[in-house]
Amino acid sequence: MSLSETAHAKINLTLHVTGKRTDGYHLLDSLVVFAAAADTLSYLPSCSPLSLDFTGPFGQVLATEATDDNLVIRAARLLAEDRATEQTGRLILEKNLPVASGIGGGSADAAATLRLLDRVWELNTPPDRLHSIAMQLGADVPVCLAQHPTRMSGIGEQLAPAPALPDCGMILVNCGEAVSTPAVFKARTKSFSPEATFPASWPDAKAMATDLARLTNDLEAPACDICPTIRTVLNTIAGLPGCRLSRMSGSGATCFGLFDTAAAADTAASALTHNPTGAGWWVHAGPLLR
Numbered sequence: 682m683s684l685s686e687t688a689h690a691k692i693n694l695t696l697h698v699t700g701k702r703t704d705g706y707h708l709l710d711s712l713v714v715f716a717a718a719a720d721t722l723s724y725l726p727s728c729s730p731l732s733l734d735f736t737g738p739f740g741q742v743l744a745t746e747a748t749d750d751n752l753v754i755r756a757a758r759l760l761a762e763d764r765a766t767e768q769t770g771r772l773i774l775e776k777n778l779p780v781a782s783g784i785g786g787g788s789a790d791a792a793a794t795l796r797l798l799d800r801v802w803e804l805n806t807p808p809d810r811l812h813s814i815a816m817q818l819g820a821d822v823p824v825c826l827a828q829h830p831t832r833m834s835g836i837g838e839q840l841a842p843a844p845a846l847p848d849c850g851m852i853l854v855n856c857g858e859a860v861s862t863p864a865v866f867k868a869r870t871k872s873f874s875p876e877a878t879f880p881a882s883w884p885d886a887k888a889m890a891t892d893l894a895r896l897t898n899d900l901e902a903p904a905c906d907i908c909p910t911i912r913t914v915l916n917t918i919a920g921l922p923g924c925r926l927s928r929m930s931g932s933g934a935t936c937f938g939l940f941d942t943a944a945a946a947d948t949a950a951s952a953l954t955h956n957p958t959g960a961g962w963w964v965h966a967g968p969l970l971r
C-alpha cells in the first residue's frame with residue numbers, strides 16, 4: 682500500500698462570481714483544472730499520537746505557524762472524529778507550492794490527507810461523507826478530492842464534469858507576495874457575472890485559449906488593486922513566446938499562461954528565468970492534467 686499522496690495545484694481557468702449568500706460566501710462558476718506542480722504528503726505508521734513535520738522549499742513558512750491550525754492536521758482530526766477512530770501516525774508534508782497563492786495548496790493538502798488517512802487507517806468512508814468533511818475544511822477542498830478537471834459552482838460544493846480538454850502546456854508564476862482570499866473577495870467592486878457557457882470539447886490548446894479569453898477571473902482586478910505586482914506578472918507571461926492566454930488563478934497572486942504543448946511551456950519558463958523582471962519569482966512549467 683502506498684503511504685503517500687500527491688496534492689496537485691488547483692488552477693481556476695475561469696472564475697465568475699455569480700452572486701453572494703446571506704452568510705457572506707460568494708457563489709462561483711469556475712472551470713478548475715490541476716497542474717503537475719504538487720505537494721507530497723507521506724505517512725509513517727506509528728502508535729504515537731498524530732504528528733506533522735514539514736520539508737520542501739515552502740515547509741519553513743508553515744513550520745512557523747501553529748501546527749494545530751494546519752489544514753493537514755485539521756483534516757486528520759475531522760476525519761478521525763467523524764469515523765470515531767484513533768489519531769496515530771507521523772505525517773510529513775513536502776511543501777513545494779507557495780502558500781496563500783491562489784492555487785489551493787492548503788486545500789489540496791487537506792484533500793490529500795483525507796484520501797491518505799482513509800486508506801491507511803482503513804476507514805472506507807463513503808464518498809458523500811468525505812465530500813461533506815472536505816466542505817467543512819474549505820470551499821476548495823471538495824474539488825481537490827478527485828483532482829480532475831471540473832466545473833465548480835455553488836460556493837465550491839457543486840461539482841460537474843468539465844469539457845473534454847485538449848493537450849495543453851501551462852506555466853505558473855508567483856511573485857512571492859501572499860494575498861488573503863477574504864480580502865480579495867471584499868475588494869470586489871464589479872456587479873455579478875453570468876454563468877459561463879462551454880462547448881463539450883475544444884480541438885486543441887489554441888482553440889481552448891481563444892474561447893476562454895471571452896471569460897474572466899472576476900477576482901483578478903481586485904487582487905491587482907491589493908497586489909499591483911500581479912499586473913506585472915500577467916503582462917510578463919503574456920509577452921512570453923507561444924503564450925495563448927495569461928490569467929490569474931483563484932484569489933491570486935499566482936498567474937498562469939497557456940501554451941500549445943508542455944514543451945512550449947518549458948521553453949517559455951526558461952525565457953522567464955533569464956528575464957530580470959522575474960528575478961525571485963516562483964516558476965513552474967508542465968502539462969495541464971487531463
Ligand SMILES: C[C@](O)(CO)[C@H](O)COP(=O)(O)OP(=O)(O)OC[C@H]1O[C@@H](n2ccc(N)nc2=O)[C@H](O)[C@@H]1O
Pocket residue numbers: 693696705706707708709711783785788818819820821822835836837862863866931932
Ligand atoms: C477563490 C477560490 O480559490 C476559487 O477556487 C476559492 O473559492 C477559495 O477557497 P478556499 O480558500 O478554500 O476558501 P475558504 O477557506 O472556504 O474561505 C476563505 C474566505 O474566502 C471567502 N470565500 C471563499 C469561497 C467562496 N465561495 N466565497 C467566499 O466569499 C470568504 O470570505 C471565506 O471566509
Ligand SMILES: Nc1ncnc2c1ncn2[C@@H]1O[C@H](COP(=O)(O)OP(=O)(O)OP(=O)(O)O)[C@@H](O)[C@H]1O
Pocket residue numbers: 743746750751752753779780781782783784785786787788790791821860862931932933
Ligand atoms: N497545508 C497548508 N498549506 C498551505 N497553507 C496552509 C496549510 N494549512 C494551513 N494553511 C493556511 O491557509 C492559508 C491559505 O493557504 P493556501 O496556500 O491554501 O491558499 P490559496 O492557495 O490562496 O488557496 P485558495 O486558492 O484555495 O484560496 C495560508 O495563509 C496558511 O496560513
